[in-house]
Amino acid sequence: MPVSATTDLAAVTPTTSAPIKPAAVPDASVPGAPPAAVAVPAADPRGPVSSVLCTLPVTLWKSHIFTRCFDATDRRDRTSLVAALSASRAMFAAAAPALYARPPLARLSYQATKKIFTDAVLKSDRPDRAPKGRHYGRMVRDLPLAECVVEFAEKKMTDANVHAIVSLCPDLERLSLPFSRTVAEANHARRLSTAKKTPVPAAVQDAAAVAAAAAFKSPEPVLRSLGSPDAPNPGTPTAPPAPPADAPGLTDRALHSVARVAGEGTLHTLVIDNVYDYSPAAVAHLVDHAPGLKRLELQARFAPRHGPAAGDKARTGELLAEALVQGGAAGRLAYLSLTEIEIPLGAWGNLMLAIGASAELRSLHLSGVPLTPAAVGALGAVAPFLEDLSIAMGCVTDPSVVPDDAAMAAVVVRMPHLRSISLQQTVVGDGVVAALVKAAPANLATVTLVEANVSNVVALGELAAACPKLGWMDLSGCPRVVNNRQWAKVFNLEEAVNDDESGEPWWVSDDKEFTVGPRRIQEMRDCHAKRTGRGG
Structure with a gap:
């Protein structure tokens, strides 16, 4: 049942001969600190259940009891939990697997995902948001951004926000990227937004552009070239200068941010609602840096609008197939879903041969x-x-x-x-x-x-x-x-x-x-x- 202000959690605490006395919560960063976790004063203004949460020993966090008593979709419960866990690294390390690695919270619900990242990322004007976001991000395994695009509003689904969100989730396993707005719609929304705001000095704009480019710098200076194996290729810049990182819609920079997290090897499922929002080189960069990728879903809408293959569906499909073959991702896939992607016969045959060589699909x-x-x-x-x-x-x-x-x-x-x-x-x-x-x-x-x-x-x-x-x-x-x-x-x-x-x-x-x-x-x-x- 969900935790509320009237829920009596004292019944789930271990039975002891003497009451638990308030004491300082040990910090795992201090050498010699005891592993047991104890309480803060009962009258805790941080939340309705914070006092009870902090009275529980670390061993209880690993049981099924809290998986039934904690509601990840309730704002008060989440605030209280983070306030309690942030006091002790040992308690957090013990609590996170028990709360989120077992049903029914193995996959964050739509409401939980919306609230977590609304608090931690989209409302980032307060300095206390970032620590909470890091705590939540360590727990997240499934990130359905495609389901939250309506609630976030398309103007919030930007390269900068996606970069901030995925950077908080080092153990991300499943990710779905939403269908991005077209360039014309994004430019129109940006014009309306800038018309209502006070003009920003040029020096401030230049500084912001430099900071955004540095934030989205890829682990590699150039992307792997596609379509010209014999001709020398100087590489493709990994941080396109336009549009700005905070502009509506997603660009290659969103895939670069995902590639940084996918390099840890935990990401095994990737869903891209519109692969035509990104260049084939950026997709190649992502699959090259995702060694654990097993399930791939690529959907195509409208026409490609990037690079020399802009407007050419067949050429874009050929480059996408080549990206999967050259980087070795095709041989690792156990599940492949393609929607409305046109691939020429030669590239299609090479893709099937590469998949068949490993017998993993x-x-x-x-x-x-x-x-x-x-x-x-x-x-x-x-x-x-x-x-x-x-x-x-x-x-x-x-x-x-x-x-x-x-x-x-x-x-x-x-x-x-x-x-x-x-x-x-x-x-x-x-x-x-x-x-x-x-x-x-x-x-x-x-x-x-x-x-x-x-x-x-x-x-x-x-x-x-x-x-x-x-x-x-x-x-x-x-x-x-x-x-x-x-x-x-x-x-x-x-x-x-x-x-x-x-x-x-x-x-x-x-x-x-x-x-x-x-x-x-x-x-x-x-x-x-x-x-x-x-x-x-």
């Missing part, structure tokens, strides 16, 4: 990524060890870059370890179903073929029999599956039997949504066993 999600038959064939490099495959082509209008049945079936038949497969808005059909039956993945649990050309429902029954763990099939938008009289053959019926509730066979429907659940799939297995003589 387990999940591949592609949404709106153009795939020619040759590009689908390149998936064969990762097919033998892939467990989750998802391809959605809803926003692709060119039929020549939509996976067809023959090309997809040739790849699926080489996937014996599949757990789930989802093919949506593609032109695949009975060939993919037959390939799944032939591959017979023992762990296949879900099959999603939305808006496909599947018509052979008997093959679906064979698929249910070949995959013992299959429990769900989504065939929505497949017109030749719904109302197909061959379902009667799947269930060993001479004619269609009406359902008790609807008065007609269960597969007769006018709804576009059509799913087959665990009970029906088990019936399909039983009927297949009887029909083939493999069961009673």
